[in-house]
Amino acid sequence: MGETRDNVYPNCNAIVRVIQVGGLSKTQLLEKLQQHSIRINELGERLLADKSFTTSEHSYELRAVELTVSELGFANGATLQQIYAAAHKLGLQLCPLELGPHLRIMYVDQPEGFIGKPSHTMRAPYGSITIASESIYEDEDFPKGFYLRKIDGELWLRGYVADDEHVWEHDDRFVFLSN
Numbered sequence: 001m002g003e004t005r006d007n008v009y010p011n012c013n014a015i016v017r018v019i020q021v022g023g024l025s026k027t028q029l030l031e032k033l034q035q036h037s038i039r040i041n042e043l044g045e046r047l048l049a050d051k052s053f054t055t056s057e058h059s060y061e062l063r064a065v066e067l068t069v070s071e072l073g074f075a076n077g078a079t080l081q082q083i084y085a086a087a088h089k090l091g092l093q094l095c096p097l098e099l100g101p102h103l104r105i106m107y108v109d110q111p112e113g114f115i116g117k118p119s120h121t122m123r124a125p126y127g128s129i130t131i132a133s134e135s136i137y138e139d140e141d142f143p144k145g146f147y148l149r150k151i152d153g154e155l156w157l158r159g160y161v162a163d164d165e166h167v168w169e170h171d172d173r174f175v176f177l178s179n
Contacts, residue, residue: 008073009090015066016178021102023059029101033157036105043143043159048101052136055098062099065092065178066129070170077167080144083174084132092132092176100131100146103175104157110150124172125149130160132174140164 007013024032030048033040040048047053069078072086084094113127124130130147143159150156 007071009065009067009071009087009092012067012071014071017064017066017103017106019062019064019099019103019106021060021062021096021099022056024055026053026055029055029098032105033101036108037155038104039154039156041156041158043161044146044157045159047097047136047143047146047159050136053097056096062095063178064095064099064103064175066173066175068170069168069172069174072174075170077169077172079164079167080162081164083168087132087174087176092178095131095133095175095177097131097133097136097145099133099175099177100148101157103131104146104148104155107148108155110148110155112150112153122166123169124160128158129173129175130168132176 026048069083072078072083072090074082074086078086111127113125124147128147128149131145133145135144136142140163141161144162145160147158147160148156149158
């Protein structure tokens with residue numbers, strides 16, 4: 001898994017968003033997702049329903065940075081552990097788990113990512129954006145976190161599972177926090 005220094009954060013085309021997070025109970029957050037017609041897969045529902053998924057009582061702003069695995073220095077892809085370590089060295093931090101639903105509600109103009117692309121398995125779907133967050137449990141069958149996707153015009157908040165050996169592709173997109 002070769003590293004490259006060309007076009008690495010912050011010298012790349014990262015997308016920066018300021019996101020309002022918190023201020024809603026878990027029930028209110030779920031209602032807001034429903035009001036915005038956001039679909040949730042079974043893994044996402046499992047993550048949201050878990051007692052360890054908590055929401056902040058107070059509203060606050062976060063500066064989120066969206067970039068590719070390549071923009072973290074991995075032209076040939078990397079494991080989640082490598083991705084998170086590289087992001088940390090670049091001054092980026094993991095997101096609170098509740099950022100996923102809030103970003104999904106805010107980011108309504110996400111483009112369709114798979115149009116004209118072949119379907120594939122065992123990798124992040126085309127056009128998806130994975131929220132970089134700490135896993136709640138070490139169990140490989142429990143969702144690691146959320147990713148955002150738009151499928152046939154419908155916005156999705158989806159949970160995902162991946163083991164520690166999974167190599168994310170160079171063009172897979174992640175969201176981290178920045179100061």
